[in-house]
Amino acid sequence: MSAVTSIERELRAAVAAEVVAPSAQYMVDETEARGVRGRADAVALPRSATEAAEIVSWCYAHDVPVVPRGGGTGYAAGAVPLDGGVVVALERLARVRSFDPLVWRMEVEAGMTTADVRRIAREGGLLFPPDPGAAEQSQIGGNVATNAGGPHAFKYGVTGAWVTGVEAVVAPGEVVRFGGSLRKDVAGYDLTSLLVGSEGTLGVVTSVWLRLTPAPEATWPVVGCYDGVRAGSAAIERVVGNGLTVAALEYLDGETMRYAGAGFPVAVPPGSFCVVAEADGSHDEAARLRADVVDVLREEAIAVHAPERAEDVAALWNWRHGVALRVVAQRGGKASEDIAVPLDRLAEAIEESLAIGSRLGLPAASWGHAGDGNLHTTFLLARDSEDDAELAARASEELFALALRLGGTISGEHGVGAVKTQWLGEQLGAKGSELHAAVKRSLDPKNLLNPGKKVA
Amino acid sequence: MSAVTSIERELRAAVAAEVVAPSAQYMVDETEARGVRGRADAVALPRSATEAAEIVSWCYAHDVPVVPRGGGTGYAAGAVPLDGGVVVALERLARVRSFDPLVWRMEVEAGMTTADVRRIAREGGLLFPPDPGAAEQSQIGGNVATNAGGPHAFKYGVTGAWVTGVEAVVAPGEVVRFGGSLRKDVAGYDLTSLLVGSEGTLGVVTSVWLRLTPAPEATWPVVGCYDGVRAGSAAIERVVGNGLTVAALEYLDGETMRYAGAGFPVAVPPGSFCVVAEADGSHDEAARLRADVVDVLREEAIAVHAPERAEDVAALWNWRHGVALRVVAQRGGKASEDIAVPLDRLAEAIEESLAIGSRLGLPAASWGHAGDGNLHTTFLLARDSEDDAELAARASEELFALALRLGGTISGEHGVGAVKTQWLGEQLGAKGSELHAAVKRSLDPKNLLNPGKKVA
Numbered sequence: 001m002s003a004v005t006s007i008e009r010e011l012r013a014a015v016a017a018e019v020v021a022p023s024a025q026y027m028v029d030e031t032e033a034r035g036v037r038g039r040a041d042a043v044a045l046p047r048s049a050t051e052a053a054e055i056v057s058w059c060y061a062h063d064v065p066v067v068p069r070g071g072g073t074g075y076a077a078g079a080v081p082l083d084g085g086v087v088v089a090l091e092r093l094a095r096v097r098s099f100d101p102l103v104w105r106m107e108v109e110a111g112m113t114t115a116d117v118r119r120i121a122r123e124g125g126l127l128f129p130p131d132p133g134a135a136e137q138s139q140i141g142g143n144v145a146t147n148a149g150g151p152h153a154f155k156y157g158v159t160g161a162w163v164t165g166v167e168a169v170v171a172p173g174e175v176v177r178f179g180g181s182l183r184k185d186v187a188g189y190d191l192t193s194l195l196v197g198s199e200g201t202l203g204v205v206t207s208v209w210l211r212l213t214p215a216p217e218a219t220w221p222v223v224g225c226y227d228g229v230r231a232g233s234a235a236i237e238r239v240v241g242n243g244l245t246v247a248a249l250e251y252l253d254g255e256t257m258r259y260a261g262a263g264f265p266v267a268v269p270p271g272s273f274c275v276v277a278e279a280d281g282s283h284d285e286a287a288r289l290r291a292d293v294v295d296v297l298r299e300e301a302i303a304v305h306a307p308e309r310a311e312d313v314a315a316l317w318n319w320r321h322g323v324a325l326r327v328v329a330q331r332g333g334k335a336s337e338d339i340a341v342p343l344d345r346l347a348e349a350i351e352e353s354l355a356i357g358s359r360l361g362l363p364a365a366s367w368g369h370a371g372d373g374n375l376h377t378t379f380l381l382a383r384d385s386e387d388d389a390e391l392a393a394r395a396s397e398e399l400f401a402l403a404l405r406l407g408g409t410i411s412g413e414h415g416v417g418a419v420k421t422q423w424l425g426e427q428l429g430a431k432g433s434e435l436h437a438a439v440k441r442s443l444d445p446k447n448l449l450n451p452g453k454k455v456a
Numbered sequence: 457m458s459a460v461t462s463i464e465r466e467l468r469a470a471v472a473a474e475v476v477a478p479s480a481q482y483m484v485d486e487t488e489a490r491g492v493r494g495r496a497d498a499v500a501l502p503r504s505a506t507e508a509a510e511i512v513s514w515c516y517a518h519d520v521p522v523v524p525r526g527g528g529t530g531y532a533a534g535a536v537p538l539d540g541g542v543v544v545a546l547e548r549l550a551r552v553r554s555f556d557p558l559v560w561r562m563e564v565e566a567g568m569t570t571a572d573v574r575r576i577a578r579e580g581g582l583l584f585p586p587d588p589g590a591a592e593q594s595q596i597g598g599n600v601a602t603n604a605g606g607p608h609a610f611k612y613g614v615t616g617a618w619v620t621g622v623e624a625v626v627a628p629g630e631v632v633r634f635g636g637s638l639r640k641d642v643a644g645y646d647l648t649s650l651l652v653g654s655e656g657t658l659g660v661v662t663s664v665w666l667r668l669t670p671a672p673e674a675t676w677p678v679v680g681c682y683d684g685v686r687a688g689s690a691a692i693e694r695v696v697g698n699g700l701t702v703a704a705l706e707y708l709d710g711e712t713m714r715y716a717g718a719g720f721p722v723a724v725p726p727g728s729f730c731v732v733a734e735a736d737g738s739h740d741e742a743a744r745l746r747a748d749v750v751d752v753l754r755e756e757a758i759a760v761h762a763p764e765r766a767e768d769v770a771a772l773w774n775w776r777h778g779v780a781l782r783v784v785a786q787r788g789g790k791a792s793e794d795i796a797v798p799l800d801r802l803a804e805a806i807e808e809s810l811a812i813g814s815r816l817g818l819p820a821a822s823w824g825h826a827g828d829g830n831l832h833t834t835f836l837l838a839r840d841s842e843d844d845a846e847l848a849a850r851a852s853e854e855l856f857a858l859a860l861r862l863g864g865t866i867s868g869e870h871g872v873g874a875v876k877t878q879w880l881g882e883q884l885g886a887k888g889s890e891l892h893a894a895v896k897r898s899l900d901p902k903n904l905l906n907p908g909k910k911v912a
Binding site for chain 2: 100102103104105125126146147149153154157158160161170174176177178180181182183184185186187188189190191193194196197198202213214215237240241243244245281282284285288340341342343344369371372373374407408409410411412413414415416420424427428429431432435436438439440441442443454456
């Protein structure tokens with residue numbers, strides 16, 4: 001551990017929040033596996049928005065970068081301090097400020113885990129639909145700051161669709177509130193949506209007002225397996241083209257099934273392309289929709305599986321949640337991105353993303369949120385191989401180029417963070433980048449809020 | 457008609473778009489009834505985004521204000537040229553650029569009417585849910601620029617929830633695109649949402665990408681009538697508190713029913729407070745939900761009406777759509793606002809808004825989108841009475857103060873335009889107003905895009 005920095009010492013003397021030395025756990029997120037690791041001068045742990053404002057205020061006055069941090073589960077190094085400054089870790093700011101189940105509403109502080117938000121909602125008979133992967137670790141503030149997605153975004157939308165207001169600390173260190181416990185508000189510019197997904201570069205989110213929705217009575221997945229990308233994508237297009245409003249519509253390509261097929265509850269030839277659609281709603285509605293989905297998925301299918309018993313349904317989702325880990329276990333390392341394309345370009349995007357791996361000699365697998373055209377194509381890397389790391393960087397670049405060529409985005413749900421900045425400009429274009437930078441300057445004139453992140 | 461201004465002459469010589477003299481129809485919107493009327497130097501009618509950019513470019517170079525205009529159905533004078541400049545009327549920019557019903561998607565130019573957007577969607581088996589009041593006249597670009605609402609926003613959200621991308625002309629005269637035909641994109645700040653609801657003050661919307669959803673098979677309204685605001689509001693709270701996901705949840709207070717009750721399909725004592733809830737979905741689901749709504753509304757009701765035949769349903773909605781006109785007809789004039797409050801403050805807001813009328817000696821009626829806490833409390837004015845106009849201004853001020861006291865907003869769906877600017881600062885607070893102004897400056901440094909609108 002390094003010696004106490006003067007920033008750490010001075011900040012400790014200046015603010016009420018606890019200030020600690022920058023230990024290893026606060027320097028990384030999920031990009032650690034590809035070698036990203038930060039360096040900070042101090043870590044501050046505010047217990048209130050006022051304490052957070054005090055920290056930002058001191059930093060802004062002393063030209064010290066502020067790096068907000070939630071659960072550290074990001075895939076874009078958004079919470080990694082690139083080059084010094086103060087990490088503002090929000091885990092102690094985690095109270096429920098209000099919960100009004102009768103009017104489908106909750107206000108919670110940024111540091112509460114996503115899983116706890118969902119649990120509290122469920123105890124009130126309600127659903128907070130966003131379900132990003134690491135819900136037990138990720139925090140709602142981080143979900144809002146990255147506008148996190150997940151499988152159920154197909155029917156329910158991403159995190160931002162459920163945020164009616166944001167409390168944040170903005171430069172040079174003041175608490176502001178945009179929106180609130182209102183379902184409709186067009187009085188000012190939509191600064192709530194501007195903060196959502198801004199990855200800590202426009203302000204530090206300290207609390208959020210969420211709307212909720214009545215929990216569905218029933219939730220039933222249906223799996224269809226196919227011989228190849230084209231037949232599988234056609235099944236996906238049939239679900240949508242037939243107007244079936246499924247809650248989730250996922251895909252796992254043949255390579256994914258080859259690596260992660262153990263424990264899959266359906267006997268299919270290795271290398272089958274699988275689709276998982278989920279019907280939800282009232283018991284009767286979910287049953288009706290489930291039957292329609294089975295009909296539509298059956299066409300051209302090698303196998304269709306539609307579990308009804310709760311334990312069989314849980315087994316399927318548990319298997320699904322473990323897919324990424326099992327794929328990574330193949331070679332020890334991976335590079336995974338989150339491009340998204342218009343739905344009618346999905347098959348093309350899957351095939352071409354796999355072809356990138358073939359060209360570069362990297363094993364590749366692809367799965368993701370089909371209904372939203374959101375691909376998690378993953379390149380498998382030998383752990384600690386510098387050659388592979390270099391190839392992976394090239395593969396990611398080709399993946400981003402592919403996304404843009406198909407009218408898509410370099411990020412469907414992970415954000416830009418520190419790792420995609422050089423590609424953001426390509427996507428936004430010259431004028432778009434200029435406006436993007438102008439908005440950043442207008443809210444953070446000294447460029448001290450998470451500098452180096454989400455910039456073109 | 458005034459003599460040809462030099463701006464009109466010079467603009468005509470400089471751009472490809474047709475430029476015409478500023479005739480009366482382009483100087484007003486729905487605020488004309490309260491005496492708002494603008495003055496412009498010219499009206500330009502672009503047929504393409506490129507032509508629109510040319511107009512903005514010339515205006516920006518010559519320090520001439522640009523006032524974008526859709527259908528002219530606004531209630532906040534957002535499209536009224538306050539003091540000269542060029543009205544950019546978008547009615548000729550009205551093509552469908554693409555319609556892909558199989559993937560629930562449409563790209564349409566700004567000047568298409570809302571009704572046409574909905575009609576085209578419906579022909580593809582799809583629903584574009586936003587349904588603001590003047591859909592036959594209002595244009596989709598104006599709906600996007602104001603983030604228009606309507607009754608079905610309760611289940612489906614406001615216009616912005618359906619916009620995945622915006623093409624706009626920004627200062628100093630360039631066409632940009634934010635988002636596109638993508639369902640998920642977190643690559644940059646959410647500049648799409650920033651443009652949505654910006655009322656032409658950050659850019660001129662020229663085209664929008666919309667997502668659509670499968671049209672419900674069935675749509676059934678249920679009406680419940682009650683003795684007074686408290687009993688009626690309790691019924692509204694029961695619908696929500698029982699987790700009934702109705703598509704629309706409207707209220708009409710006793711005064712509204714007194715003025716507009718003629719033609720109402722249920723026999724109730726004059727002055728009953730009525731609630732209209734709409735169940736939609738698959739045929740079975742809508743029927744199930746309808747039965748639940750009937751159960752919940754029946755408690756404490758004077759009468760419950762649940763039409764099933766298509767013509768009876770249509771009759772009810774036709775009656776509902778005529779309510780505002782019939783209320784206004786009472787005295788010839790009205791002042792109507794669109795405050796919104798948290799749902800649990802609705803009863804209080806209705807009662808207190810009516811009390812404002814009593815105190816000032818103005819007849820008042822209140823109706824609106826109950827589920828969203830959005831009140832259209834209306835003060836009835838004698839036509840051309842200066843005394844009443846002055847009282848109405850005081851009533852509106854008290855209404856805005858009430859909204860803010862209850863944690864609400866001065867505008868749930870009409871926007872700020874030119875008529876609520878002095879109240880925006882109250883709502884946003886000092887720091888919020890400062891950020892709001894900073895965002896405006898960053899995108900419109902010369903303050904030429906719809907100047908005087910939506911500013912604190």
